[in-house]
Amino acid sequence: MQHWVFGYGSLIWRVDFPHHERRRADVRGWARRFWQGSHDHRGTPDAPGRVVTLVEDTDAVCVGAAYRVDEAVFEHLDHREKNGYERVPVTMRLSATNGAHPGDDTVSGVTYIAPPGNPAFLGPADIDVMVAQIARSHGPSGSNRDYIFQLAVALNDLGAEDRHVEALVERLR
Numbered sequence: 147m148q149h150w151v152f153g154y155g156s157l158i159w160r161v162d163f164p165h166h167e168r169r170r171a172d173v174r175g176w177a178r179r180f181w182q183g184s185h186d187h188r189g190t191p192d193a194p195g196r197v198v199t200l201v202e203d204t205d206a207v208c209v210g211a212a213y214r215v216d217e218a219v220f221e222h223l224d225h226r227e228k229n230g231y232e233r234v235p236v237t238m239r240l241s242a243t244n245g246a247h248p249g250d251d252t253v254s255g256v257t258y259i260a261p262p263g264n265p266a267f268l269g270p271a272d273i274d275v276m277v278a279q280i281a282r283s284h285g286p287s288g289s290n291r292d293y294i295f296q297l298a299v300a301l302n303d304l305g306a307e308d309r310h311v312e313a314l315v316e317r318l319r
């Protein structure tokens with residue numbers, strides 16, 4: 147059986163899993179936020195980094211990438227996203243091509259969300275506090291700074307605007 151998986155963070159640009167198809171996509175009612183702690187990829191248990199999760203926001207539209215994958219891929223993704231993330235069902239709108247405009251293709255699938263209350267959840271903080279944490283954090287997958295810069299490049303490639311990510315990147319530079 148095949149499934150659609152919506153990626154909005156590292157799943158957009160670190161694609162270490164097989165897939166049949168990749169499409170630009172968006173989900174409504176969710177906003178991307180650097181509110182999740184990373185103890186295993188971009189930080190350490192003693193000094194967690196900050197990575198993205200999705201938070202509910204009625205007016206928001208989050209742009210990312212949708213992948214059509216075999217069921218077996220979840221074994222790998224569940225392990226990769228293990229630090230507080232859960233598979234959550236979502237409806238995604240697939241772009242007609244990889245262009246910037248959403249088409250009419252709407253599909254059901256899942257995304258990995260780290261909900262408030264999970265043990266690694268950090269929640270909102272003053273922007274300067276978030277920037278300082280991102281600037282100093284490193285983990286087994288690399289620096290937290292690299293994570294956000296790669297995300298910014300990937301969002302730019304998708305023609306996606308995200309003021310939250312852009313504001314953090316501007317201050318980090």
Ligand code: SIN
Nearest residue numbers: 153154155156157258
């Ligand atoms: C995702 O990319 O969709 C989940 C969050 C992350 O791994 O950065």
